Amino acid sequence: xxxKKIVSMLLVATMAATLFAGCGNDSGKKGSSxxxxxxxxxxxxxxxxxxxxxxxxxxxxxxxGVRVKETWLTGQTADEAVGTMxxxxxxxxxxxxxxxxxQLYEAGAxxxxxxxxxxxxxxxxxxxxxxxEKLRQDDGHIYWIPQFSCIKGDEKVCTHNDxxxxxxxxxxxxxxxPQIKTLDQYFDLIEKYNEANPTMADGTENIPYTILCEDWRxxxxxxxxQFLDGYPNDGSCMVDPDTKKVLDYNTSDTAVKYFKKLNxxxxxxxxxxxxxxxxxDEYISKLSTGRVLGMIDQWWDFAYTAGDAxxxxxxxxxxxDYIPVPVTIDGRDNQWHNAGGAFxxxxxxxxxxxxxxxxxxxxxxxxxxxxDIHNLRFWGVKGTDYEVDENGEFYxxxxxxxxxxxxxxxxxxxxxxxxxxxxxxxxxDGINANKPDGQAREFYDGLNSDVQEAFDAYGxxxxxxxxxxxxxxxxxxxxxxxxxxxxxxxPGGVAWTKIGEVKHEQLPQVVMAKxxxxxxxxxxxxxxxxxxxxxxxELQTELDKRLEQAAKFK
Numbered sequence: 001x002x003x004k005k006i007v008s009m010l011l012v013a014t015m016a017a018t019l020f021a022g023c024g025n026d027s028g029k030k031g032s033s034x035x036x037x038x039x040x041x042x043x044x045x046x047x048x049x050x051x052x053x054x055x056x057x058x059x060x061x062x063x064x065g066v067r068v069k070e071t072w073l074t075g076q077t078a079d080e081a082v083g084t085m086x087x088x089x090x091x092x093x094x095x096x097x098x099x100x101x102x103q104l105y106e107a108g109a110x111x112x113x114x115x116x117x118x119x120x121x122x123x124x125x126x127x128x129x130x131x132x133e134k135l136r137q138d139d140g141h142i143y144w145i146p147q148f149s150c151i152k153g154d155e156k157v158c159t160h161n162d163x164x165x166x167x168x169x170x171x172x173x174x175x176x177x178p179q180i181k182t183l184d185q186y187f188d189l190i191e192k193y194n195e196a197n198p199t200m201a202d203g204t205e206n207i208p209y210t211i212l213c214e215d216w217r218x219x220x221x222x223x224x225x226q227f228l229d230g231y232p233n234d235g236s237c238m239v240d241p242d243t244k245k246v247l248d249y250n251t252s253d254t255a256v257k258y259f260k261k262l263n264x265x266x267x268x269x270x271x272x273x274x275x276x277x278x279x280x281d282e283y284i285s286k287l288s289t290g291r292v293l294g295m296i297d298q299w300w301d302f303a304y305t306a307g308d309a310x311x312x313x314x315x316x317x318x319x320x321d322y323i324p325v326p327v328t329i330d331g332r333d334n335q336w337h338n339a340g341g342a343f344x345x346x347x348x349x350x351x352x353x354x355x356x357x358x359x360x361x362x363x364x365x366x367x368x369x370x371x372d373i374h375n376l377r378f379w380g381v382k383g384t385d386y387e388v389d390e391n392g393e394f395y396x397x398x399x400x401x402x403x404x405x406x407x408x409x410x411x412x413x414x415x416x417x418x419x420x421x422x423x424x425x426x427x428x429d430g431i432n433a434n435k436p437d438g439q440a441r442e443f444y445d446g447l448n449s450d451v452q453e454a455f456d457a458y459g460x461x462x463x464x465x466x467x468x469x470x471x472x473x474x475x476x477x478x479x480x481x482x483x484x485x486x487x488x489x490x491p492g493g494v495a496w497t498k499i500g501e502v503k504h505e506q507l508p509q510v511v512m513a514k515x516x517x518x519x520x521x522x523x524x525x526x527x528x529x530x531x532x533x534x535x536x537x538e539l540q541t542e543l544d545k546r547l548e549q550a551a552k553f554k
Contacts, residue, residue: 036061037360040069041094043419044081046280047072050411056376057415063373066364068094068417077215079103091352093361096147096419099216101347102485105143111351112141116362122369123362126150126421127343130553134345134546144348145365145421151341153426156438157469158462160299160337162233163219165327167294169450170197170319177457181331183228183258187265190294194270200290201318207292209265210272212283212301213508220297221275221511222503225255228328232335232473233342235480236496237539241473244547246540250499250527254329256520259507263516276508288313290320299324299463308405316448323454326467337464340472341424346484349420368420371428377416378435380404385414386436394432394439401446404436475550476543483539491531492538498530 049070050057061067071092073081082100085091086107097104104110117123117132127135127150135142165186171193172178180186187209194208212220223235226249231238238247249255265271272292274282286292287306290313302322310320326334351361367373379386379394385404386394396404403409416422423434433439436446444452444461460466486493506523513519 035065037066037357037364038069039066039093039355039361039364040071041096041419042071042081042085042092043096044073044078044098044100045096045419046074047418048407048411050415054411054415055413056380059381060368060373060376060415060417064364064367066360066367068364070417070419073098085109091354093352093355094420095350095352096144096347097350098347099484101144101350102487104350104352105137109352110143111353111355111358112143113145113351113362114142116359117142117145119359120362120366122366123421126369128553130550131343131345133549133553134343135348144350146344146348147419147421148424149341149343150421150423151425152423152434153430155339155341155425156433156440157339157424157464158440158443159303159437160324160463160467162337163223163227163296163298164324164336164467165294165296166322166324168290168292168319169316169321169323169454171293172323172454172457173319173450177454180325180327183261183327183329186294186325186327187261187270191265191268191270194293204289204291207272207286208270209294210278210283210286210292211262211275211295211511212278212280212297213276213504214278214280214283217280217301218504218507220295220301221507223249224296225249225252225258227334227336228258229254230328230332230334232338232470232477233480234473234476234478236483237479237536239474239476239479239543244474244476244543246479246536246543248532248536250532251524257329259510259520260516262511263513263519266511267514271511276512284309290315290318295322308407311402311405311448312407316450319450321448321451323451324463324466334467335470335473336467338470338472338477342478342481344478344481344484346481365421368417369423374423374434375427377422380414392429392431393441394436395442396436396446474547476546479539479543482542486535486538490538491534492536495531495533495535499527499532499535502526502530 047070049072057067076084078098078100082097082103086103086109091109095104123145126145131149132142135144137143167180167186167190171189174193174197175189178189180189190208194206197206199205212218226234226238229238229249229252231249238249239245240247262271284302284305287302288309290310307321310316324336326336328334349365351358355361368377382388385400386396388394404414424438425434426432427434436442440461444455447455455461455466458466483496486496488494488497502523506526510516510519510523
């Protein structure tokens with residue numbers, strides 16, 4: 001027993017050393033660098049580090065007196081990375097724990113931010129009183145700030161940053177830009193195109209449809225039934241807008257039809273046989289080659305990696321960019337896109353107990369929200385990354401757009417501090433979007449020619465218009481901001497964990513099965529053995545709580 005304990009301690013120490021290899025030791029991360037205060041940050045999501053001599057980071061440092069060394073998740077899940085930190089008792093100054101955020105709170109690793117929120121107006125003004133109230137934990141304090149949930153001024157949205165069925169522009173063009181409204185129409189078009197055009201221009205064989213299933217990203221396989229039924233992205237369930245009751249999309253008639261369709265397409269050779277074993281990096285590599293005709297995914301999960309690679313490789317000339325189509329199971333109205341964004345109370349930017357100057361850290365967060373610094377983060381340097389016309393509207397030249405998608409340029413020049421709080425919506429000047437992807441003219445002018453041609457054919461100017469916009473769902477929305485923090489401390493959390501394990505194991509077998517009905521019955525038996533009602537009951541309790549809480553602020 002003693003030997004096992006020693007080995008375990010050594011393993012924890014080794015993992016901790018590996019995790020913080022890019023962060024520096026405690027003496028190196030604190031204090032100043034050339035007169036600037038230096039902090040470090042770890043984000044439990046994949047990301048790309050920028051160069052130490054990054055030009056815009058240096059400008060921000062000169063303006064704020066602070067620089068932050070950012071590191072990202074590599075080779076571990078978020079829960080594993082956070083667990084290693086907790087076991088070792090060593091933390092960076094800033095952290096976003098993703099699915100491990102609740103662990104950090106329960107371990108006492110986070111600093112209450114209430115007083116600093118009140119002190120710094122840019123931070124305070126990010127959210128309404130109701131939204132700040134939603135962030136209070138069971139001890140009454142606020143420990144993190146959602147980074148992506150603030151719409152400042154008028155909403156400006158051109159990119160559908162959420163989930164959709166995507167299809168390449170070349171496929172739509174070949175079919176003379178048809179209306180694709182149903183799941184059958186979507187796969188029928190992919191089948192016909194691939195039969196007529198089995199390879200790319202250089203002879204590379206197409207992949208008609210692939211599915212990302214690695215770790216938490218298996219939502220690309222499992223959660224489509226809620227959208228196909230015409231519901232918005234509550235993530236873990238559907239909610240009847242009239243009765244305000246939680247519904248289970250896993251057992252719906254639409255779920256059966258969807259997985260049966262995937263099964264048929266797999267057995268026809270349309271679904272990529274590597275779907276259930278490929279890693280995220282392998283998936284992105286496939287998309288980057290332009291070979292994949294279609295997939296379901298969230299925009300943010302592929303656009304800034306594979307999308308940029310397609311642009312840099314000139315594959316837009318072959319029509320390899322992805323267009324969202326408003327698919328439902330039978331052509332009913334869809335809710336792929338909703339106005340008002342989604343308030344994610346489950347996680348956000350936090351400051352840890354390892355930070356030796358919490359006030360300076362929070363002042364930096366506040367400074368990053370000054371409009372001029374926010375412009376630097378997301379538009380860049382005037383005259384280098386964007387121009388301003390006679391009406392004060394920002395735009396980019398063709399060369400500026402191309403360099404903005406270049407990996408080396410992004411590492412050496414651009415610094416968005418992308419996992420620190422930020423604005424969507426409208427700049428203080430009342431003219432410009434806070435980010436280029438919300439600037440209507442710049443957005444359209446910056447699209448690759450294959451996307452522009454498709455949009456023109458459909459009579460739209462944005463990805464959002466391809467899908468349509470719905471009113472914001474009710475005060476419960478989104479339920480994933482609750483279920484993302486489930487753990488095994490409650491019966492519902494136990495059920496949720498077991499359901500995830502069953503889905504990871506069984507759904508690939510359902511898709512690959514020679515006998516779908518038998519495989520589906522086996523899956524349903526395993527699913528029901530997880531006691532899903534415990535999970536659904538806890539979701540219903542949370543939904544009722546949210547409605548009651550919201551009513552107090554009306």
